[in-house]
Every structure is written in C-alpha cells, then in structure tokens.
Amino acid sequence: MVNVLPFMGYHGSAGREGMSEMGLGMAIAASMVVMTMFQEFLLKHLQGYLQRLFRKLFKTLDPNVQIRFTDDDSGGPKNYEAYTVVETYLSVKCSDQAPRLKANAVRDVKNPVLCIDVGEGVADEFKGVTVKWQLGEDKEQSEMFRGSRKNRYYTLTFPKRNREIVVGEYLRHVMEEGKALIARNRQLKLYSNSSSEHGASWRYIMDFDHPAKFDTLAMEKEKKEEIIDDLFRFSTSREYYRKIGKPWKRGYLLYGPPGTGKSTMIAAMANLLSYDVYDLELSAVLSNANLKRLINKIPCNSILVIEDIDCSSKITKQREKNNQGETEKIIETVTLSGLLNCIDGLFSANDGGRLMVFTTNHVELLDSALLRRGRMDKHIEMPHCGFEAFKILAKNYLGIEDHELFAKIEGLLKESFITPADVAENLIARGNGEDSGEECLKKLIQVLEKKEEEEMGDVISD
Numbered sequence: 001m002v003n004v005l006p007f008m009g010y011h012g013s014a015g016r017e018g019m020s021e022m023g024l025g026m027a028i029a030a031s032m033v034v035m036t037m038f039q040e041f042l043l044k045h046l047q048g049y050l051q052r053l054f055r056k057l058f059k060t061l062d063p064n065v066q067i068r069f070t071d072d073d074s075g076g077p078k079n080y081e082a083y084t085v086v087e088t089y090l091s092v093k094c095s096d097q098a099p100r101l102k103a104n105a106v107r108d109v110k111n112p113v114l115c116i117d118v119g120e121g122v123a124d125e126f127k128g129v130t131v132k133w134q135l136g137e138d139k140e141q142s143e144m145f146r147g148s149r150k151n152r153y154y155t156l157t158f159p160k161r162n163r164e165i166v167v168g169e170y171l172r173h174v175m176e177e178g179k180a181l182i183a184r185n186r187q188l189k190l191y192s193n194s195s196s197e198h199g200a201s202w203r204y205i206m207d208f209d210h211p212a213k214f215d216t217l218a219m220e221k222e223k224k225e226e227i228i229d230d231l232f233r234f235s236t237s238r239e240y241y242r243k244i245g246k247p248w249k250r251g252y253l254l255y256g257p258p259g260t261g262k263s264t265m266i267a268a269m270a271n272l273l274s275y276d277v278y279d280l281e282l283s284a285v286l287s288n289a290n291l292k293r294l295i296n297k298i299p300c301n302s303i304l305v306i307e308d309i310d311c312s313s314k315i316t317k318q319r320e321k322n323n324q325g326e327t328e329k330i331i332e333t334v335t336l337s338g339l340l341n342c343i344d345g346l347f348s349a350n351d352g353g354r355l356m357v358f359t360t361n362h363v364e365l366l367d368s369a370l371l372r373r374g375r376m377d378k379h380i381e382m383p384h385c386g387f388e389a390f391k392i393l394a395k396n397y398l399g400i401e402d403h404e405l406f407a408k409i410e411g412l413l414k415e416s417f418i419t420p421a422d423v424a425e426n427l428i429a430r431g432n433g434e435d436s437g438e439e440c441l442k443k444l445i446q447v448l449e450k451k452e453e454e455e456m457g458d459v460i461s462d
C-alpha cells in the first residue's frame with residue numbers, strides 16, 4: 001500500500017494534476033462561455049439601458065418639441081383631415097421655398113395641392129416664432145389600410161420655449177387657414193329636389209361650374225360692394241352669431257324683372273363664398289313635412305335657393321282634378337306657414353353658415369310675413385340696365401371700356417327700359433368676331449331707339 005501509494009500517489013498525483021488541469025480547463029471554458037453569455041446578456045441590457053438613458057437625457061436636453069400629423073386614417077378620419085389641412089396650408093409656404101414640389105389631388109378640391117417631397121422641409125414664421133415642417137414616410141407599410149402605400153406624416157418642430165404660442169395659437173391658425181384654403185378651392189356642387197321622388201330628398205345634379213363673378217355682374221359699383229361686404233361679413237361671423245345666440249343663417253330676396261341677373265347673382269354669391277347650391281323646387285314638394293325634412297338636410301356652407309317664389313309656392317291646398325274636371329283627391333302641398341316655419345327653424349350649427357336666397361319677378365305678390373327681417377334680411381332690387389351696368393357688359397363682351405358712342409347710349413338708357421340680359425344678347429350676337437365692337441354698339445343704339453319709340457307709343461296710346 002505504502003509502495004503502491006507513492007506510486008499510486010505519484011501516478012495518482014499526476015492523474016489528479018492532469019484531472020485538475022482538465023477540470024480547470026473546463027471550468028475556464030465554462031466560465032468563458034458564461035462570461036461571454038453574461039457579457040452578451042449584460043451588454044444587450046446595458047446597451048438598451050444606456051440607449052434609454054441617453055434618449056431620456058437627450059429629451060431633457062433637446063430644446064425642441066415635435067408634433068406629428070399622419071395621413072394614416074386607421075386612427076380615424078379626423079387624422080387624415082388634419083393631415084390634409086396641414087398639407088393645404090403648407091402648399092402656399094412651400095411653393096416659394098422647396099426646390100422640388102409634388103402636386104397632390106385632394107378630395108373635393110378643384111386644383112391640385114402642391115406639397116414638398118419626402119425628407120424635405122419648409123419653414124414658417126408666426127408671431128416671431130420660427131417653426132419647421134418636414135414630410136416623412138413610415139418604413140413599415142400598413143397593408144391593411146393602405147395596400148402598398150406607405151404612411152406619410154408631417155412633423156412640426158419648434159423650440160420648447162414657444163410651446164404655448166405654437167400649440168395654443170399657431171396650430172389654430174394653421175387649421176383655420178388650411179380649411180379656408182380648401183373651402184376657397186372647393187369644387188362646388190349643385191343639388192336639387194326636383195328629380196327625386198316626391199321632391200322629398202336632395203339629389204346631386206352636377207358640379208357647379210358657373211363662371212359668374214361679382215366682377216362681371218352688371219350692377220352699380222356701390223350696390224355691388226355693399227352686397228359683397230355683407231356676404232363676407234356674414235361668412236366670417238361665426239363668433240358673432242354664437243355670441244348673440246342665433247343660428248348662423250341669412251336670407252336674401254332678389255327681385256326684379258326677368259333677365260336682370262337674379263340667377264347670375266346667386267351663382268356669383270356661391271362662387272364668392274365657395275358654398276354649394278341647393279336649388280329647391282317648391283312645386284315638387286308634396287307636403288310641409290317633406291319641406292322640413294329637406295331644409296333640415298342642408299349642410300352648412302350652402303345656399304338654399306328658391307327661385308320664383310311667387311309662382312312656385314302653392315300656399316293653399318290644391319285639388320287635383322280628374323278628366324271630367326271633378327275633384328278626385330286633395331293633394332297636401334306646401335303652405336305659407338309651413339314654409340315660414342321651415343325658414344325660422346333652419347338650424348345652423350356653428351360649423352358654418354347657411355344662406356337662403358329667394359327670387360321673384362313680382363315682389364308685390366309676396367306675403368309680408370315672408371319678407372320681414374330675420375327671414376329675408378336683405379332685399380336686393382335687380383333693376384333694368386343702367387349706364388354703369390352697361391359699361392360692365394361692354395367690357396365683358398367687347399373688351400371696350402370707353403367709346404365715343406357711350407354718351408349716346410347713356411342718354412338712351414335713361415329713356416328706355418332694357419334688361420342686362422337683352423343688352424348682353426345684343427353685344428354677344430355681334431361680338432363673336434363677325435362685327436367690330438363699334439358695330440355692336442351701333443346695333444345696340446338702334447335697339448334702344450326702337451324701344452324708346454315703342455315706349456313713347458305706349459305712353460301716347462295710354
């Protein structure tokens with residue numbers, strides 16, 4: 001045992017040493033693996049931790065604030081609306097700043113909206129604060145909502161110290177300006193009830209592309225300016241109507257002989273305010289209840305038009321006759337009181353105004369209850385053609401602003417009644433290139449002289 005032991009011991013110690021070397025090696029290897037794993041684990045976590053820490057630190061040190069407006073409508077249509085408003089607002093700013101521009105179509109807007117390219121920015125200034133807008137694009141695609149299109153967003157960056165003015169005032173300014181631009185550029189639409197069953201609902205008729213403008217409307221300058229002023233004041237009086245607690249609506253009555261420009265004036269009003277036109281055919285409405293339903297459906301920023309109110313409003317109960325002339329059934333129809341109730345009840349939330357325009361060739365036939373202020377706030381007479389109105393027509397149709405024959409025409413217009421439609425007809429018929437402007441004027445003089453003679457004849461025979 002003694003011999004063996006040393007031997008064994010020798011061998012034993014050699015074996016033990018070998019084994020312990022192996023063990024050590026394994027232990028080192030294991031600890032290296034553990035260390036590596038630990039390092040990786042630690043590094044990963046440490047990295048993440050440090051990143052978070054730096055981000056936090058950076059955030060506290062960063063002097064800027066950022067707000068994002070995204071076109072991803074998965075968050076609701078309001079998101080997309082705000083994005084569109086921002087884009088429209090920036091279209092004005094970027095047209096003279098950005099080197100590359102893109103033209104985007106916006107729903108219901110006539111002209112394409114110019115915008116910057118992805119990655120580019122545009123600066124804006126408001127009350128001494130400079131802010132920066134940048135267009136970005138999400139890397140991830142939202143297949144569900146946009147197919148293969150990437151979501152885009154505008155980032156607004158501004159100094160933290162200006163947070164109050166930017167969040168409180170600037171953003172409101174952007175929204176208001178953007179919305180106003182959209183409204184001004186909006187494709188107007190014409191609706192009518194005449195083509196729908198019993199005239200009980202509104203139908204889209206067509207895009208409203210009437211070229212009439214106040215500039216080309218033949219009317220005395222002062223009167224025209226007064227109307228434009230009134231319309232602008234009305235369309236921008238949201239706060240006022242809110243303050244006085246009244247629905248945001250205004251009634252106009254246009255009266256005058258046929259051909260004096262009542263329909264043309266309505267078109268000019270719609271174009272001025274960018275309001276859609278709701279043309280109400282009263283004779284197609286079968287009952288007061290249907291009328292009420294129709295009027296309540298008119299959205300804000302619209303004009304409700306009832307033309308020839310003296311003819312179209314059947315304000316008594318009517319009897320429909322059969323072939324033998326006997327009364328067959330009573331048709332319920334719109335009554336004056338039903339119409340008045342609808343006008344009075346026309347509700348307007350404060351999101352936009354509603355204009356009512358009634359026209360008539362016979363103002364004297366209208367019930368005074370219909371004409372009173374609050375229902376018809378402004379009564380506008382559309383007269384026969386005066387000299388000032390003629391000059392506008394001559395400029396529109398012939399491009400002539402002054403001529404030696406004008407004096408004669410002025411004298412004749414004082415003596416005879418001619419509508420702007422008739423004057424326009426004479427100018428347009430000859431002004432299509434076949435005749436010179438002067439020949440058109442001479443022809444108009446002949447027409448006016450003839451009219452004068454006729455009118456004189458009428459007076460004598462009377």
Ligand SMILES: Nc1ncnc2c1ncn2[C@@H]1O[C@H](COP(=O)(O)OP(=O)(O)OP(=O)(O)O)[C@@H](O)[C@H]1O
Binds near residue numbers: 259263264420421422
């Ligand atoms: N004041 C005006 N300014 C410019 N153009 C006019 C004016 N009045 C009439 N016109 C011309 O005459 C045409 C007929 O006018 P408009 O239909 O507007 O008259 P109205 O008063 O509405 O007639 P009605 O009572 O028969 O409906 C218009 O297309 C327009 O070209």
